[in-house]
Amino acid sequence: MESPEKLVEMRSITKRFPGVLANDSASFTLLRGEVHALLGENGAGKTTLMNILYGLYTPDAGEIFVRGRRVQIRGPKDAISLGIGMVHQQFRLIPTHTVAENIIVGARDVGFVLRFGRINERLSELIKYYGWSISPTSKVWQLTAGEKQQVEILKALYRGAEILILDEPTSVLTPQETVVLFQTLRKMASQGLGVVLISHKLDEVMAVSDRVTVMRRGRTIVTKPTRETNQRELAFLMVGRELSELEARPMAAGGKPVLEASGLQILDDKGLLAVKNISLRLFRGEILGVAGVSGNGQEELIEALVGLRKVRAGKILLDGVEMTNRPSADFIREGVAYIPAESLRYTAADMTVAENIILKSYRNRRFSKRIFINWKTVYDEAGKIIKDFNIVTPSPFSKAGNLSGGNIQRLVIARELNLQDNIKVIVAAYPSKGLDVASTEFVQRKLVEAREKGVGIILLSEDLEELFLLSDRIIVMYRGEIVGELPRQQFDLEKVGLMMTGVKGAEVKA
Amino acid sequence: MSLVAVEWIESVLIGAVQAGTVFLIASLGEIYAERSGVLNLGMEGMMIVGAAVSFIVTNALGHGYAILAVLLAGLLLGLAHSFLTVSLRLNQIVVGLAITILGLGLGGLLGNAAIRRGIILFLNPEAPERNLIVQEAEKLPDIPIPFLRDIPVLGGMFFRQNGLVYLSLILAIVMWFILFKTRFGLSLRSVGENPAMSDAMGINVFRIRYISMVVCGMLGALAGSYLFIGYQPFWVEGMTQGRGFIALALVILATWNPLRAILGAYLFGGVEALQFRLQVLGVAAQLPQFLLMLPYIVTIATLVLLSLESVRKRIGVPASLGKPYSRE
Ligand SMILES: Nc1ncnc2c1ncn2[C@@H]1O[C@H](COP(=O)(O)OP(=O)(O)OP(=O)(O)O)[C@@H](O)[C@H]1O
Ligand SMILES: [Mg+2]
Numbered sequence: 001m002e003s004p005e006k007l008v009e010m011r012s013i014t015k016r017f018p019g020v021l022a023n024d025s026a027s028f029t030l031l032r033g034e035v036h037a038l039l040g041e042n043g044a045g046k047t048t049l050m051n052i053l054y055g056l057y058t059p060d061a062g063e064i065f066v067r068g069r070r071v072q073i074r075g076p077k078d079a080i081s082l083g084i085g086m087v088h089q090q091f092r093l094i095p096t097h098t099v100a101e102n103i104i105v106g107a108r109d110v111g112f113v114l115r116f117g118r119i120n121e122r123l124s125e126l127i128k129y130y131g132w133s134i135s136p137t138s139k140v141w142q143l144t145a146g147e148k149q150q151v152e153i154l155k156a157l158y159r160g161a162e163i164l165i166l167d168e169p170t171s172v173l174t175p176q177e178t179v180v181l182f183q184t185l186r187k188m189a190s191q192g193l194g195v196v197l198i199s200h201k202l203d204e205v206m207a208v209s210d211r212v213t214v215m216r217r218g219r220t221i222v223t224k225p226t227r228e229t230n231q232r233e234l235a236f237l238m239v240g241r242e243l244s245e246l247e248a249r250p251m252a253a254g255g256k257p258v259l260e261a262s263g264l265q266i267l268d269d270k271g272l273l274a275v276k277n278i279s280l281r282l283f284r285g286e287i288l289g290v291a292g293v294s295g296n297g298q299e300e301l302i303e304a305l306v307g308l309r310k311v312r313a314g315k316i317l318l319d320g321v322e323m324t325n326r327p328s329a330d331f332i333r334e335g336v337a338y339i340p341a342e343s344l345r346y347t348a349a350d351m352t353v354a355e356n357i358i359l360k361s362y363r364n365r366r367f368s369k370r371i372f373i374n375w376k377t378v379y380d381e382a383g384k385i386i387k388d389f390n391i392v393t394p395s396p397f398s399k400a401g402n403l404s405g406g407n408i409q410r411l412v413i414a415r416e417l418n419l420q421d422n423i424k425v426i427v428a429a430y431p432s433k434g435l436d437v438a439s440t441e442f443v444q445r446k447l448v449e450a451r452e453k454g455v456g457i458i459l460l461s462e463d464l465e466e467l468f469l470l471s472d473r474i475i476v477m478y479r480g481e482i483v484g485e486l487p488r489q490q491f492d493l494e495k496v497g498l499m500m501t502g503v504k505g506a507e508v509k510a
Numbered sequence: 511m512s513l514v515a516v517e518w519i520e521s522v523l524i525g526a527v528q529a530g531t532v533f534l535i536a537s538l539g540e541i542y543a544e545r546s547g548v549l550n551l552g553m554e555g556m557m558i559v560g561a562a563v564s565f566i567v568t569n570a571l572g573h574g575y576a577i578l579a580v581l582l583a584g585l586l587l588g589l590a591h592s593f594l595t596v597s598l599r600l601n602q603i604v605v606g607l608a609i610t611i612l613g614l615g616l617g618g619l620l621g622n623a624a625i626r627r628g629i630i631l632f633l634n635p636e637a638p639e640r641n642l643i644v645q646e647a648e649k650l651p652d653i654p655i656p657f658l659r660d661i662p663v664l665g666g667m668f669f670r671q672n673g674l675v676y677l678s679l680i681l682a683i684v685m686w687f688i689l690f691k692t693r694f695g696l697s698l699r700s701v702g703e704n705p706a707m708s709d710a711m712g713i714n715v716f717r718i719r720y721i722s723m724v725v726c727g728m729l730g731a732l733a734g735s736y737l738f739i740g741y742q743p744f745w746v747e748g749m750t751q752g753r754g755f756i757a758l759a760l761v762i763l764a765t766w767n768p769l770r771a772i773l774g775a776y777l778f779g780g781v782e783a784l785q786f787r788l789q790v791l792g793v794a795a796q797l798p799q800f801l802l803m804l805p806y807i808v809t810i811a812t813l814v815l816l817s818l819e820s821v822r823k824r825i826g827v828p829a830s831l832g833k834p835y836s837r838e
Contacts, residue, residue, distance in 0.1 A: 075710075076709075076710035076711075077710070077712045080711075080712065092704065092706070092707040092710070093704075093707075094699075094700060094703040094704050094707070094829075096703065096826055096829075097696075097699070097700070097703070101696055101699075101700075104696070105696055105697065105700045105707075105708065105711050105713070106697065106700070106708065106711030106712045106713045107711075108712075110693055111693070112692055112693050112694065113691060113692050113693075114691055114692060114693060114696065116691075269820065269823045269824070270823070270824060271824055
């Protein structure tokens with residue numbers, strides 16, 4: 001049998017950033033008709049390698065061949081005309097424009113006057129072909145994360161992409177959406193496209209890919225057919241050591257609630273009611289899981305619980321003290337830590353790593369004397385935290401914005417867990433999003449440790465396995481309301497999955 | 511209702527269109543600039559330059575050349591603004607206000623009797639002596655449209671006006687169509703929302719912003735010339751009286767939509783017409799002072815509004831408005 005065409009071949013790519021060797025003569029080939037998984041720890045250089053292929057960075061050394069021809073890719077424009085498309089971790093869509101407008105923007109083949117009737121028809125066909133259900137005329141802000149991703153993929157396909165790069169696409173998806181995405185990827189591969197899938201989730205890699213390439217510290221360690229390897233081996237190749245399994249112990253909680261909310265009504269950014277009348281109680285030493293498809297009011301709820309969003313009605317009590325609509329600084333002072341979903345937005349990208357670590361605790365007497373900051377302690381402490389949390393950075397003085405996705409997430413977690421000595425509540429939104437296996441385990445361990453010290457934890461996650469592993473209790477949200485609550489003994493994938501689509505808890509049981 | 515009252519109301523409505531056309535032309539330009547991500551606080555200055563140029567050139571060479579000269583002046587001001595804010599990436603608020611101050615100064619200079627005389631003679635050595643000294647210019651002629659002009663009320667409002675009033679309405683419709691129904695318009699709106707993404711999609715961000723700013727400059731100057739030769743052809747220094755800033759507020763009220771700007775412009779024009787007529791009747795003597803203050807209040811409110819992230823999201827401000835773009 002003839003072997004399939006090489007769509008892409010990257011040879012000995014080296015890319016250096018100030019203080020970091022992001023790619024160290026890395027090589028990578030993508031074949032026609034394959035889904036090729038790219039694995040590696042946080043900061044291993046996966047995104048950098050693919051950004052080079054997409055023309056966002058120019059390599060310091062190395063060669064790129066596309067369909068056998070040597071090419072210079074000077075920008076995304078060049079990449080697009082070579083048939084390369086990329087879906088980034090952060091979506092690059094315009095929320096106020098329609099799906100169709102987002103897809104055709106910049107396209108040359110549409111004529112000066114846009115015939116939306118025809119364009120929409122063509123797009124609808126494409127959407128139907130992939131078994132999706134978005135409408136070309138919806139505004140993008142109305143879509144779920146999974147649907148936005150579909151728009152991004154369509155955008156690439158519309159421009160005739162044959163080489164599709166997806167950077168951690170499943171980190172924003174629900175389990176159901178992930179299944180749909182994987183069907184799409186298989187379909188595209190069977191049509192002769194080449195798909196690069198960057199992921200940290202080994203089970204997904206095993207399920208969907210044809211070949212795997214593992215990266216470690218900028219180098220491509222190995223490329224293997226997926227059939228010939230297993231999760232254990234991949235984890236070992238990535239980390240260079242064996243991992244231990246996390247064991248969650250049963251709950252030791254009880255007594256007075258540490259956080260209590262009643263009758264909460266919260267508006268979203270558009271002024272619509274996102275949370276309608278929610279009451280909940282969080283106990284000491286408890287992990288309360290919040291399940292739900294994103295966009296059902298969870299984000300607004302937790303922002304209110306950490307003082308970042310005003311509530312329209314209702315009350316928030318922290319350790320019996322009324323906190324409703326108090327400034328977020330009060331929440332910090334009272335010991336509420338917040339690990340946000342979009343960690344990048346909650347770092348000061350132009351400030352140094354060390355400054356970011358103490359961003360919320362600089363008032364602490366450890367770091368400041370009157371109005372002066374004691375920089376020596378700050379840097380000592382920052383150095384220790386960087387080591388403890390395994391943050392890959394050239395130095396404590398490097399710009400936080402240049403860290404890799406996973407390392408920014410670690411930075412934020414480090415900052416929040418070191419907030420102060422008397423943390424009472426941790427509100428964590430998708431804390432392991434974008435983290436590699438080892439760091440996910442690390443974060444989960446940290447949360448369990450905090451729980452054992454009596455901290456109450458609210459955990460928002462779309463990864464049901466993670467929720468089941470860590471939570472003592474799970475509530476499910478749908479359209480701004482709590483539709484069900486389950487104690488640990490009754491955790492069940494199907495049950496929770498159904499509730500996430502709006503079936504009430506009582507009906508599920510029946 | 512008495513006949514007098516009906517006639518009075520009709521005159522207010524006609525006045526609303528005549529006064530509102532200044533706002534309409536200016537806000538159409540500003541909508542394009544802001545949709546592409548450039549805030550033009552120089553509107554007031556562009557208008558006064560347009561008024562002054564039309565004053566001088568009309569007296570030298572007549573209306574046709576005057577309009578051409580005005581468009582050229584606006585083009586240069588628009589180019590200057592985009593060079594500073596798009597290419598050099600200077601702060602748009604500072605550049606805009608500087609252009610306003612420059613325009614007001616330039617307007618004063620051009621209005622100066624000796625300088626005016628010199629320019630008019632330079633443009634047309636045969637200009638009659640009267641044209642060298644008058645503080646006014648010939649008004650644009652009204653062009654009544656047959657049949658339609660006889661429709662009650664509407665005929666007076668829309669079909670017995672001068673050419674610039676018609677042009678402004680046609681422009682609003684054409685500019686709306688271009689913005690929402692063409693490839694160029696989609697690129698323009700995308701640049702205003704997300705320049706980095708637009709750049710990656712092969713759109714020339716700088717070209718789009720230059721084009722929008724030049725259109726804005728030309729329409730700003732045209733609005734000023736309408737104010738003078740189309741509405742109040744008597745030269746008074748600083749005659750724009752903050753109308754450029756009002757147009758800025760109108761853009762927000764119209765949520766960056768050229769068709770909605772028509773309604774808003776006539777609403778603002780109506781306020782002006784009403785105030786004028788109430789004054790004649792001796793009512794509301796304090797109103798003028800208040801209205802003179804309005805542009806400044808409106809501007810401050812606009813800037814405050816635009817800086818509040820939550821408000822920006824809710825009213826749909828172009829996401830990159832006011833932010834210079836650079837490729838890393
Ligand atoms: N623009 C940049 N400037 C400076 N350093 C950078 C830049 N982009 C990436 N780096 C550094 O290069 C290294 C590789 O980063 P990259 O984003 O490729 O990692 P990754 O494998 O995608 O990790 P993750 O799984 O966390 O997303 C990191 O150490 C990162 O800090
Ligand atoms: Mg990455």
